[in-house]
Every structure is written in C-alpha cells, then in structure tokens.
Amino acid sequence: MAAFPLDIARIYLEPAVEEHARGREILARFSQAERIPVASHWRIPELRGGDPGDYLAAKRKALVLGVKKGLTFRPNGRSADFIAPSSSNGCAMACAYCYVARRKGHANPISVFVNIEPILAATARHATRQGPKTVPNQVDPQSWVYDLGENGDLSVDAAISDNVRDLVSLFRSLPNAKGSFATKWVNPDLVGYDPQGRTRIRMSLMPPGLAKLLDVRTSPVAERIAAIPDLHRAGYEVHLNFSPVVLHEGWEAEWGALFEMLDDLLPAAVKDQLAAEIIMLTHNRDLHEINLAWHPKAEDLLWRPDIQEQKVSESGGVNLRYRTGWKGRWLQRFKDLLAARMPYCRVRYAF
Structure with missing residues (x-):
C-alpha cells in the first residue's frame, strides 16, 4: 500500500478549536506537532508565501484546524443533488490538475473543521425538508445525494479524525438521502x-501511466481498483469517476487497457450496480504557472493550447478546456470505447 501522505509537524489552529471535542481529539492524535495559533483558517501568510518550488512540503507537514462558519447547501445536479457544507477543505495529495481554489496558499493543505455536530444537524434538517425523491434523475433514482467532499478527499480525512465516520453514520439514519464523495x-x-448502502464512494481512475505522472501522492491505480470489491462488500455503493480525461496521442489505447483491467477484476456484484462519471480536463492558467515551478513535466500534457481554448470562469479565473466541437467528438469516442469494453457500466454524468 502507498505510504500515508501526512507527517504532521505543524498545526495551525483557530482560537475556538480547543473548545470542541473533535478539536481536542485531533490535537491529542498529533500531540508531537507544533501548535501555531491563527486568527482564521483562510488567512495564514506563512502558507501563502510558501516556496512554489517546494509545493509538496505544506501538504505533507501542515494541518489546519478551524471552525466551519457557513452551513449552506448548494444545488448541483451533476455528481450530486446538493453540495453539503464541508467538514474539511484542501488535500494532502497534489494532483497536478486539481481545480480546488488555493485560498490558503499555493498548496492548500488540509483544513479540518472541528464543529462536526452542527454540520451533521444541518444536513439532517435539509434532507428532512426535501421529503421523498419522487422524480428520478441522473444523480440517483430514489435518494437525494449530498456531495460531502467537494474540496478534498475524505479517505485521507478519515485518518485525521472521526468526521467521516460520523457522516457515514448520519446517512444510515436518513432514509431519503445518500452521502457521496x-x-x-x-x-x-x-x-x-x-x-x-447509504454512502456512495466514487473511485477516481485514469490510466496507470498517466496517474503516475499526474496523480501525485495518491494511491496507485491498481490499489484503487483492488479496493473496490472490499468497499462494496462493506456496504458502500461504489461508482467510478473517470476524471480527468487528458487527451494526448495514444489516449484511446490507454483507456481501453484500463477498461479491460476493470472488466477482468471487478466481481459481478459490483458490475451490477456500476455507474460512472466522465469529466474532460479543464486546466487553469494560475495552476499552470505553479506547476511549472515544481512539476513541469505534467504541463506537457495539461497545457495544450493547440487543442484547447480559453474560458473565463465566473470568479474571473482563466481556464483552458478542449475546443468546442472537438471536445464533444472526443467525449463521444470515450463513451463508445467504454460501452464496447464495459457495456454494463452506465454513464451517469459526462462533461
């Protein structure tokens, strides 16, 4: 198994963290770490001013503890019906294409919110207000689905605190709702x-060679695939997340080999409930500049102005995505390839 991606040496914590049981539990778990008080988990100049050439240091060594302020729910309609208030943000991993806003600094290490009780209570109230799901949609035919980890990876978060265990426990008690990450x-x-069966795990996959270059500090693809049957037997609904699809010469052969690997290794019980998301790469100009300082080889694949076009996001960021017209054709080729190799795998969402 891949080495655990954290070796916490410094914990930045807001003043109220130690007032919460979860905060005290985490501090005790990492008792050897230096504690650095901060006014806000968003504003930590020491992290923001980090050396872009040492991009991974903050992700490996730093942990931020804060108190979640806003408990709003956003409609989604793609991967989930709603985006739930997050129990964390940031990530210990360093995928070269990651879209998560780097608001704490160039690397955005994990922030864990210690006030899990109001997050759980707000989620339960929101699900209760929805009532039964009477109209099936692409997200789920029967349950309202809540994305719990929009800005991080809850599998790693689960090694830091019991927040994820608490969320999974909550959805066992909500007959009309599922959690998802x-x-x-x-x-x-x-x-x-x-x-x-009340939590959906979307295992993110790409061809192993690409993942070795782009999915920095993650579990190898073979380990992710091997874990799928175990998770399903444990009671999770397990879907696949083919994301991002990075286009380059030879991409069809690589993805075809991945589909064959999945078809060989997944048991019938997994295949019977399998669905997938397909998300084509969108890259970001600011992230491109960061990557050039620490991982320029990744940019040979991610920054392709010859087949990409610029689009300004709602927040004003400059993103690159595959060119209109061509993107649709390439996406259809991907879906056709998947259907030929894994006809039982329903495409739940593609973009």
Missing part, C-alpha cells in the same frame, strides 16, 4: 464504517 486514496478503515 470521490477518492484517490485507499483507506482500509472505511470498510468498518457500516454504511448500509
């Missing part, structure tokens, strides 16, 4: 959480 990390502890 995507992951690139294999955490064997998750099989003991007893989800009873």
Whole structure:
C-alpha cells in the first residue's frame, strides 16, 4: 500500500478549536506537532508565501484546524443533488490538475473543521425538508445525494479524525438521502464504517501511466481498483469517476487497457450496480504557472493550447478546456470505447 501522505509537524489552529471535542481529539492524535495559533483558517501568510518550488512540503507537514462558519447547501445536479457544507477543505495529495481554489496558499493543505455536530444537524434538517425523491434523475433514482467532499478527499480525512465516520453514520439514519464523495486514496478503515448502502464512494481512475505522472501522492491505480470489491462488500455503493480525461496521442489505447483491467477484476456484484462519471480536463492558467515551478513535466500534457481554448470562469479565473466541437467528438469516442469494453457500466454524468 502507498505510504500515508501526512507527517504532521505543524498545526495551525483557530482560537475556538480547543473548545470542541473533535478539536481536542485531533490535537491529542498529533500531540508531537507544533501548535501555531491563527486568527482564521483562510488567512495564514506563512502558507501563502510558501516556496512554489517546494509545493509538496505544506501538504505533507501542515494541518489546519478551524471552525466551519457557513452551513449552506448548494444545488448541483451533476455528481450530486446538493453540495453539503464541508467538514474539511484542501488535500494532502497534489494532483497536478486539481481545480480546488488555493485560498490558503499555493498548496492548500488540509483544513479540518472541528464543529462536526452542527454540520451533521444541518444536513439532517435539509434532507428532512426535501421529503421523498419522487422524480428520478441522473444523480440517483430514489435518494437525494449530498456531495460531502467537494474540496478534498475524505479517505485521507478519515485518518485525521472521526468526521467521516460520523457522516457515514448520519446517512444510515436518513432514509431519503445518500452521502457521496470521490477518492484517490485507499483507506482500509472505511470498510468498518457500516454504511448500509447509504454512502456512495466514487473511485477516481485514469490510466496507470498517466496517474503516475499526474496523480501525485495518491494511491496507485491498481490499489484503487483492488479496493473496490472490499468497499462494496462493506456496504458502500461504489461508482467510478473517470476524471480527468487528458487527451494526448495514444489516449484511446490507454483507456481501453484500463477498461479491460476493470472488466477482468471487478466481481459481478459490483458490475451490477456500476455507474460512472466522465469529466474532460479543464486546466487553469494560475495552476499552470505553479506547476511549472515544481512539476513541469505534467504541463506537457495539461497545457495544450493547440487543442484547447480559453474560458473565463465566473470568479474571473482563466481556464483552458478542449475546443468546442472537438471536445464533444472526443467525449463521444470515450463513451463508445467504454460501452464496447464495459457495456454494463452506465454513464451517469459526462462533461
């Protein structure tokens, strides 16, 4: 198994963290770490001013503890019906294409929110207000689905605190709702959480050669695939997240080999409930500049102005995505390839 991606040496913590039981639990778990008080988990100049050439240091060595302020729910309609208030943000891993806003600094290490009780209570109230799901949609035919890890990876978070265990436990008690999160990390502890079919794990996959270059500090693809049957037997609904699809010469052969690997290794019980998301690469100009300082080889694949076009996001960021017209054709070729190799795998969402 891949080495655990954290070796916490410094914990930045807001003043109220130690007032919460979860905060005290985490501090005790990492008792050897230096504690650095901060006014806000968003504003930590020491992290923001980090050396871009040592991009990974903050992700490996730093942990931020804060108190979640806003408890809003956003409609989604793609991977989930709603985006739930997050129990964390940031990530210990360093995928070269990651879209998560780097608001704490160039590397955005994990921030864990210690006030899990109001997050759980707000989620339960929101699900209760929805009532039964009477109209099936691409997200799920029967349950309202809540994305729990929009800005991080909950499999790693589960090694820091019991927040993820608490979330899985909550959805066992909500007959009309499911939790959902995507992951690139294999955490064997998750099989003991007893989800009873009420939490969906979306295992993120790409061809192993690409992942070795782009999915920095994640579990190898073979380990992720091997974990899928275990997670399903443990009671999770397991879907696949083919993301991002990075186009380059030879991409069809690489993805075809991955589909064959999945078809050979997944048991019938997994195949019977399998669905997938397909997300074509969108890259970011600012992230491109950061990557050039620490991982320029990744940019040979991610920054392709010859087949990409610029689009300004709602927040004003400059993104590159595959050119209109061509993107649709390439996406259809991907879906056709998947259908030929894994006809039982329903495409739930593609973009």
